[in-house]
Amino acid sequence: MRKPTTLKDVAGALGMHKSTVSLALSGKGTISAETRRRVTQVAHELGYEPNVIAQRLARGTETATVQILSGMLDVGIATEKILLIQQELSAHGFEVPLYTWHSLSASKENSERQAAQVRGLCRQRPRAIVCAVQRLPDAILQELDAYQARGGIVISYDTEVPYEWDQIVFDREENAYRAAKHLLEAGHRKLGLGMSHLREPHSPTDPQVHRLRGFQKALAEFGVPFQSQWFFHTSTYERGGAELAKQFLALEDRPTALAIVNDYMAMALMTELTRAGMRLPDDLSLIGHDNQPIAAYCPVPLTTLTQPTDIIAEAVVAQLRERLQSTSAPPARIPIESVLVKRGSVTPPKERR
The missing domain is CATH 1.10.260 (434 Repressor (Amino-terminal Domain))
Incomplete structure (x- = not known):
């Protein structure tokens, strides 16, 4: 070359x-x-x-670049939020490059390499860094914190992290709590939870940790014990739903209701169980998360909780613009809550009708 x-x-x-x-x-x-x-x-x-970056650094001039860091891209809601944030920031005249990683392995070697990459990005002196913190390792978060300590601006969204920067927090613990509570209020006492695998070791930026905590909190309030055999670990999205269906059908003692962490997984589960001869929601109530468009078009329209991507993106951009105007203001923590959307997939258990 x-x-x-x-x-x-x-x-x-x-x-x-x-x-x-x-x-x-x-x-x-x-x-x-x-x-x-x-x-x-x-x-x-x-x-x-x-080299435009080198020229800018030499001149000490201010850039119109806002970098987005993300620990993941997917076919669903994580990417949707990034695209909305890019669109909003671009409309305000910013350049918005995206940086992500193919693998966020917890190995020391990978963490050090990723942290070095982030350190290099920080040296480019962007106006700000917008960070989707879910699944990012501590090494990257520490680099971002050091960048802000040197006068940089960090705006993070999704999971809350223990750093003094602006955070737009989607409360997944409350989200999972409300899903389980809705099933409990419908009369279910045999509840299961389906989600993708927890990371090892458990990370505070892993959304699954917060979902499990919220689910268990609702059970405890109703005096219902947590049943580990009904805690299903699978892959993500449709593949995860198919895997969950196999695990569910293999059980002799089955839960009467399941909370599923995303709508695509719930749709695939619903389809596989219907093919196996089950009647939903008569034999099993389901509640999903995110309120993706597919939820309204499942074989049984899916009751779900929203993850309002437009509100999250608007909050990120609004807080960034405010921070650019006032760098001395204390860091803001802005909570974003979900809304329960009731459809046809949750009914009382048969034995209680």
Whole structure:
């Protein structure tokens, strides 16, 4: 692969000093018009592209870049939030590059490499960094905290983290609590929970930790014991729903209701159980999460709790604009709550009708 043309290459071709070429290309200094023309022409012929980031850092000028960091991209709600935030920030004149990772392994080697990458991004001096914190390792969060301590701006969203920066918090613990409570209020006492695997070791940025805590809190309030055999760990989305169906059908003693952490998983579960001859919601009540469009079009329209992506994105952008106006204000913690959407997938258990 051909190496990119450098300023030194251009200077060598012209027989000039690098500083003269740099001044000519930047428009600074007392360089003659003819010299600027020659330098620009040769630079173009050699394919020289200036390093915009290096130029900005050298000048100390302010950038219009807001970086987005995310520990994951998916086919659902995580990506939807990122796209909405990018759209809102772009409408306000910002450049909004996205940085994510193929793997967020908890190994020390991976964590150190990812932290070094974030350190490099911080050195580019963006106006701010917007961070989707769920599933990000501590090493990355610590780099972001150090960046803010040096005068940077960090706005995070999703899970709450123990750092003094602005946070838009979607309360997944409350979300799961309300789902379980709705099933309990419908008369169910045999409740199960279906979600993707917990990370090991358990991380405070893993949304599944908060969901499990909220589910258990609702059970405790109603004096219902948590049954580990009805706590289902699977893959994500449709594949996870199919896996959950196999686990569920293999049980002799089954729960009468399930809370499922996303609507795609619930839809796949519903489809597989129907194929196996079960009648929903007569044989099993289901409640999902996120209120994705698919929830209204499941074989049985799915009762679910919203994750209001538009409200989250608007809150992120509004708080960022406010922070840019006042860097001395104390950090804000802005909670975002879900709304229960009742459809046809939850009914009282058969034995209580």
